[in-house]
Amino acid sequence: MNARIFVGDTRFDAIAAGDRGVAYGDGLFETMRACRGNxxxxxxxxxxxxxxxxxxRMTLPEAAQVREEAAQLLSGADAVLKLIVTRGAGGRGYAPDTDATPTWILSQHSLPAESPGDGIAARWCETRLALQPALAGIKHCNRLEQVLARAEWDDTAMRDRDALEGLMRSTEGDVVGATAANLFVLRDGRWLTPRIDRCGVAGVCRAWVLGELGASEVRLGVTEVETAEAVFLCNAVRGILPVARLGGCTWPLHPQVSALRERLAAAHPGFVINLAANNPETT
Structure with missing residues (x-):
């Protein structure tokens, strides 16, 4: 992994011991797919x-500098780029300094392995997402609920260990999404996705899909997902992930999902590789 650390516009070799991102998860992050360094x-x-x-109420670094440093770090690569921005260093205690100089970290990572073209296996997670509208939608640095949910794979039955993702519900029982992806289901000819107004992350790929499908944002229950005509997950690194199996439920690859993957490849060149790998006729 290649990484660069900055405080404001100055590059550093390490993160300060008093950094609030380390102490409290007081920060934000973005995980992006790069194609040929872009x-x-x-x-x-x-x-x-x-x-x-x-x-x-946190200060961001200068966008132009972040983008320039990102381009230098990527150096033309196909990769995953992660940007973490914390509020910066501060004294002990929860009270934030809204004028603190932000710490920001850029890191480059390998692309994930391509997923099966006919769909992935998923499972239900027992760990629930707490309701907190003040944090809903944003990608803040406290992801302990997702960490606990993903750790469930180590304790599950063998038949679930091939699951690539797990679906999470809120403490009230409605389905919110996957540990690291958003969820879409097809019911009665309409595409639906969970509302992200009380918890969950409003994904960048989710926003693109909403525009493409004209999907409705609703509260979804477990039964509504399991009895859907088609199910897929999406995020900005892996793209569109058709779900082929969820517990005892199975789905064939839906033509609308296949068509959406083709439109995604046209909109984001990084996903052309995904499409070619999973559709031999396109190679």
Whole structure:
């Protein structure tokens, strides 16, 4: 992994011991797919970062410098780019300094392995997401609920260990999404996705899909997901992930999902690789 650390506009070799991101998870992050050193959805990621900073009343670094450093770090690579921005260093205690100089970290990672073209296996997670509208939608640095949910794979039956993702519900029981992806289901010819007004992350790929499908944001229960005509997950690194199996439920690859993957490849060149790998006729 290659990484660069900054405080304001100055590069450092380490993170301060008193950094609030380390102490309290007081920060935000974006995980982006780069293609040949470029991040096609950069503007969408930065806009979400700005919304999160406004909610947390936190200062962001200069966008131009972050983008320039990102380009240098990527150096033309196909990779995953992660940007973490914390409020910065502060004294002990929860009270935030809204004028603190932010710490920001850029890191480059390998692309994930391609998922099966005919769909992935998923499972239900026991860990629930707490309701907190003040943090809903933003990608803040406290992801302990997702960490606990993902750890469930180590304790599950063998038949579930091939699951690539797990679906999470809120403490009230409605389905919110996957541990690291948003959820879409097809019911009665209409595409639906969970509302992200009380918990969960409003994904960048989710926003693109909403525009493409005209999907409705609703409260979804477990039964509504399991009896859907088609189910898929999406995020900005893996793209569109058709769900082939969820517990005892199975789905064939739906033609609308296949068509959506083709439109995604046209909109984001990084996903052309996904499409070619999973559709031999396109190679």
């Amino acid at each position: 991040v096609p959805w950069w503007d969408a990621h930065w806009s979400r970062l700005q919304r999160g900073a406004q909610q947390l």
